[in-house]
Amino acid sequence: MKIFSAEQLHQADKVTTKKHEITSLDLMERAGSQIFNWLHQRLQGAPVPIHIFCGIGNNGGDGLVVGRLLIENGYSVTIYVANFTDKRSKCFLVNYDKVKSISKKWPVLMTSEEDFPQINKKDIVIDALFGIGLNRSPEGWVKKLIQHINTSESFTLSIDMPSGMYADTATEDFDAVVEANHVLTFQAPKFSFFLPETGKYAPYFEALDIGLDPEFLHTTEPLAQLILKPQAQQFYRQRKKYDHKGTFGHALIIAGSYGKMGAAILSSKAAFRIGAGLVTCFVPECGYQIVQTAIPEAMTLTDKEDDLITNIEFDIEVAAIGVGMGIGTKKETVAALQKLFSEAKAPMVIDADALNCISENESLLKVLPKQSVLTPHPGELKRLIGDWKNDFDKIEKTKKFSEKYEVVVLIKGANTMTIFGDMVYINSTGNPGMATAGSGDVLSGVITGLLSQGYDPLLASVFGVYLHGSAGNIVSQQISFEAVMASDIADTLGDAYIELFAKDPVPGGEQQQ
Ligand SMILES: NC(=O)C1=CN([C@@H]2O[C@H](COP(=O)(O)OP(=O)(O)OC[C@H]3O[C@@H](n4cnc5c(N)ncnc54)[C@H](O)[C@@H]3O)[C@@H](O)[C@H]2O)[C@@H](O)CC1
Numbered sequence: 350m351k352i353f354s355a356e357q358l359h360q361a362d363k364v365t366t367k368k369h370e371i372t373s374l375d376l377m378e379r380a381g382s383q384i385f386n387w388l389h390q391r392l393q394g395a396p397v398p399i400h401i402f403c404g405i406g407n408n409g410g411d412g413l414v415v416g417r418l419l420i421e422n423g424y425s426v427t428i429y430v431a432n433f434t435d436k437r438s439k440c441f442l443v444n445y446d447k448v449k450s451i452s453k454k455w456p457v458l459m460t461s462e463e464d465f466p467q468i469n470k471k472d473i474v475i476d477a478l479f480g481i482g483l484n485r486s487p488e489g490w491v492k493k494l495i496q497h498i499n500t501s502e503s504f505t506l507s508i509d510m511p512s513g514m515y516a517d518t519a520t521e522d523f524d525a526v527v528e529a530n531h532v533l534t535f536q537a538p539k540f541s542f543f544l545p546e547t548g549k550y551a552p553y554f555e556a557l558d559i560g561l562d563p564e565f566l567h568t569t570e571p572l573a574q575l576i577l578k579p580q581a582q583q584f585y586r587q588r589k590k591y592d593h594k595g596t597f598g599h600a601l602i603i604a605g606s607y608g609k610m611g612a613a614i615l616s617s618k619a620a621f622r623i624g625a626g627l628v629t630c631f632v633p634e635c636g637y638q639i640v641q642t643a644i645p646e647a648m649t650l651t652d653k654e655d656d657l658i659t660n661i662e663f664d665i666e667v668a669a670i671g672v673g674m675g676i677g678t679k680k681e682t683v684a685a686l687q688k689l690f691s692e693a694k695a696p697m698v699i700d701a702d703a704l705n706c707i708s709e710n711e712s713l714l715k716v717l718p719k720q721s722v723l724t725p726h727p728g729e730l731k732r733l734i735g736d737w738k739n740d741f742d743k744i745e746k747t748k749k750f751s752e753k754y755e756v757v758v759l760i761k762g763a764n765t766m767t768i769f770g771d772m773v774y775i776n777s778t779g780n781p782g783m784a785t786a787g788s789g790d791v792l793s794g795v796i797t798g799l800l801s802q803g804y805d806p807l808l809a810s811v812f813g814v815y816l817h818g819s820a821g822n823i824v825s826q827q828i829s830f831e832a833v834m835a836s837d838i839a840d841t842l843g844d845a846y847i848e849l850f851a852k853d854p855v856p857g858g859e860q861q862q
């Protein structure tokens with residue numbers, strides 16, 4: 350699903366009205382009706398007090414449409430207009446008059462703090478103050494109104510955006526953002542819903558199709574792509590009857606050091622579970638018995654050193670390499686990476702300590718194999734690209750890094766992003782249960798295993814992140830968020846494949862935004 354900028358959505362609005370010969374007012378009526386239907390289906394006429402806070406732009410206009418429809422259907426509604434300027438939009442004004450024509454209870458005009466109503470915890474708030482037209486942070490009494498809504502603890506439904514947040518640039522004042530419980534957003538979710546700083550203001554959202562021009566949406570290059578199940582299904586490559594284990598490649602996992610051999614096991618297991626034909630695990634000598642015992646399906650090669658990796662030598666032909674999990678950052682290991690990066694031919698996933706080695710040794714950056722997949726967690730990312738001012742700055746810096754070195758970079762988190770040059774792919778699967786030791790090692794194994802099956806680096810990353818999150822969703826549904834361990838995620842990868850095409854969703858598999 351495409352994620353558009355505020356500007357592109359405004360443009361889509363214009364193109365739609367012109368091409369489809371409808372007015373902006375018709376579009377607003379469509380948008381407002383959809384919000385009303387959503388509420389009406391859930392409330393079924395319940396006499397709960399509903400407070401609708403409208404701005405004076407088109408977001409406010411949407412609020413007025415919803416208010417009118419709710420009043421016409423007998424709901425207990427009070428509409429407030431935050432009258433912060435007289436420059437009201439045309440569609441706002443028309444809908445303002447429409448409310449007046451059907452109700453004796455005219456909208457309450459608010460011009461200061463004194464006009465704030467009491468909002469009880471069990472009331473419903475509809476937030477239609479600002480949408481994608483926000484052009485500065487709310488200040489003064491408008492900011493206080495937002496805080497008044499937030500402290501009410503009532504269920505707050507935001508129309509299009511939580512007011513006070515920008516769609517695609519950094520929010521400046523987090524104290525002036527509506528903390529929505531749910532957002533009904535038009536046509537497509539906004540970029541800021543997926544970022545750690547702002548995502549918490551839109552914890553649940555649904556995109557309502559308001560019929561913007563399909564051709565415009567289809568041909569417009571989006572800011573990012575949201576990867577949902579239909580997209581993930583297209584990534585999947587079906588196996589053929591006469592395929593054999595050689596078809597699915599030989600994955601080499603280079604991982605582990607004294608006390609960290611689990612990283613090697615988790616990655617190797619994940620590479621198998623995702624479908625690599627063969628997996629060889631390269632570990633320090635002390636890991637030999639551990640790996641052979643823990644994962645008998647894997648072949649094991651060892652370094653000549655007992656405790657750490659110092660020289661990566663192998664005479665097998667491998668289809669993909671996953672390197673870095675638990676290897677430490679000693680200078681001997683850095684030298685081994687230098688040689689590996691310079692000589693290896695197979696596509697590579699570079700994770701964890703290998704990334705730390707890179708950030709500490711510029712010489713490694715010079716030999717970083719092109720088309721590699723880098724999978725940093727936030728701390729590792731910061732060491733690679735430097736500090737960032739906000740989430741958007743982080744994405745821009747990551748894009749630059751990706752472009753400069755021609756590598757795929759993941760920004761891991763609640764909605765892991767895969768960045769390749771200017772392209773951003775946002776993952777929709779996963780949950781807080783996956784914030785557990787070793788889940789990153791599993792992800793590296795997954796992507797390595799997909800690379801070994803011939804998926805290209807970008808596809809292996811985007812698809813791997815999706816399947817990894819889906820496995821996490823399924824297993825957390827079975828055993829709780831708290832109980833999930835990384836090996837559970839690896840062992841549930843099979844269910845994630847099944848869930849991709851299951852007629853009846855695997856429990857947990859349907860938990861997606
Ligand atoms: N495809 C579309 O673009 C559609 C948009 N619709 C609605 O229209 C909204 C966008 O409407 P608008 O562009 O009129 O903008 P908004 O309604 O988001 O509000 C912006 C208005 O408030 C003012 N303003 C911005 N920041 C302010 C601040 N901090 N303090 C005080 N005033 C401020 C602006 O000057 C402008 O008048 C969408 O979010 C959506 O709700 C829908 O009606 C349907 C279709």
Ligand SMILES: [K+]
Pocket residue numbers: 408476477478479480507508509510511512
């Ligand atoms: K809003």
